[in-house]
Amino acid sequence: MDFSQFLLIVRARKRLILLVLCLTVAVTVAVSLVLPKSYKATSTVLLNYKGVDPVTGITMPGQLMPGYIATQIDIIGSKNVALHVVDSLKLAQSPAVIQQFNEANNGQGTVRDWLADLLLKKLEIVPARESSVVEISFKGADPQFVAAVANAFAEDYQKVSIQLKVEPMRKATAYFSEQTKVLRDAAEAAQSRLSKYQQETGIVSLDNRLDVESNRLNDLSAQLVLAQGQLAEAQSRQRAAAGADSPDVASNPLIQNLKVSLNMAEGKFADISQRLDRNHPQYQSAKAEVDQLRAELEKQTRLTSSSIGSNAQILAQREASIRAALAAQKVKVLELNRTRDELNVLQKDVESAQRAFDATSQRMSQTSIEGQAEQSDIAILNPAVVPSDAYSPKLVLNTVLALVVGTALGLAMGLLAEMLDRRVRSDADLTDALGVPVLGTIDWNAKGRAKKKQPLLSRALQLN
Structure with missing residues (x-):
């Protein structure tokens, strides 16, 4: 065809x-x-997802996700919001509605759930393209009712969104409150252990005391080295003092004077011994003087040697006392080091407990503020108005x-x-039906025949 x-x-x-x-x-x-005429009312809401919380100022990456608007649309069309709408409009308290529910479900279920399901069936949610505006539309036979329901869905969506954001924060606040008490007790216990340890050890300022004791140890070490040097020198002088050529004995002024006097007395005695007999009073007097000076010289030499030995003993005792004091100071410094290590551990425990307590307290304050915030990032852009014209049927x-x-x-x-x-x-139909070509046709239109001056009759020849 x-x-x-x-x-x-x-x-x-x-x-x-x-x-x-x-x-x-x-x-x-x-x-x-x-x-029957059906009316449609539309309420427009704006999702202000700027990514920053208006209360805490913290970036909210969840709102920056591509599925944020889709999630909000699911929340608007959820049964939770529908139940809030039923409660806010007090639809379940109408006796007529209760009677319709009993006739429809035979008393099974609840009126609120039944009404919520009916409202959701007539609800239409349309997001704007490339925009954060969402249209909430509701259809029904009563224009005032559909406008009220559309506005109720927008308002209750705001409330539910705030509730969904606030309830987790309140639960977190309760959790952080318990953790804050536990961490406060831990910080107080750590501080108590530190204070008790300081009282037991008598430590006020550990660093200054350790510096003083370390300086004292260094001083004792220097004194010990000096005392050991002096002791070695004294012992050498003591060994040398046993001989006659001891420098200490030779450098003694008294001994030098005695030697000079002894030399003079011996010279005088030698002169007298040549001139006088040994029984002469002068001879005996000179000899007695020589003997006395020689005895005095030996006495002073012994005394000098003895004093050198005593000095060596004193220096040895001093070196021993300094050595003992140095050993005791080493023990004290080591004890202070051990005390410092234990005190550092206690101080770190206090600092760690304090940091944990401060961080938890800060987080608890933040969640508490978020849990008390009634601000929403959803705004009603255009509330629904009572429609004057029917949405359907469209004649x-x-x-x-x-x-x-x-x-x-x-x-x-x-x-x-x-x-x-x-x-x-047409001739094409005839050709299709008989399968033979058409050689001519008869036009029965007289007006057309006269106009075209065609013959009144023409013969159609067909070939079989």
Whole structure:
């Protein structure tokens, strides 16, 4: 079938096509007029997801995720929000609604759940493209009711979003409050152990005391080295003092004077011994003087040697005492080092407990503020107003659609009728039906025959 044949069929079946079209349009108009009017109210909300919390100033990466708006749409269409709408509008308290619920469900379930499900069926949530604006629409037969429900969904969505954000913060605040008490007790216990240890050890300022004791240890070490040097020198002098050529003995002024006097007395005695007899008083006097000076010299030499030995003993005792003091000081410094290590451990325990307590307290304060914040990042941009015109049925749109559908249906019915009662509409139909070429046609249109001056009759020759 080509287009010309199709046009011929449409022309031949135009009455049927027009009848089907008129019936379709008439039925559509009648149904549109009979159907009850439905109204639609829309409330627009704005999702202010800037990424920063208005209370704490902390960045909220969850709102920056691509699925944030989809999540908010799911929250708006959740049963939780619908139940809040039922409660805020007090729909479950109406006796008529309760009666309808009993007739529909035979008393099974609750009125709130039943109403919430009905509201969600007529709710429509549409997000704007490339925008953070969301439209909340509700359809119904009462224009005031649909506006009230749309606004109630927007307002209760705000409340539910605040509740979803605040409740976890309140639970976290309670948890952090308990942890703060535990950490406070731990910090106080650590501080108590530190104070008790300081009292037991008598430590006020560990660093200064350790510096003093270390300096004292260094001083004792220097004194010990000096004492050991002096002792070694004294012992050498003591060994040398046993001989006659001891420098200490030789350098003694008294011994030098005694030696000079002894030399003079011996010279005098030698002179007298040559001139006088040993029984002479002068001889005996000179000899007695020599003996006395020699005895005095020996006495002073012994005394000098003895003093050198005593000095060596004194230096040895001093070196021993310094050595003992140095050993005791070493023990003291080591004890202070051990005490310092233990004190450092206790101080680190106190600092760690304090840091943990401070961090938990700060976090508890922050969560407490967040738990008490009633601010929402959702704003109602355009509240729903009572619609003046019905949303459906749309008579003009339905009529236009009925024209389109009726035309298509009429054409289909015309083609179906043509298929059931096939007729020859043109020479092409005749050729298709008989399978032979057409040599001529008779035009029965007189006006056209006169105009074109064609013969009244022409013979069609057909070849079988």
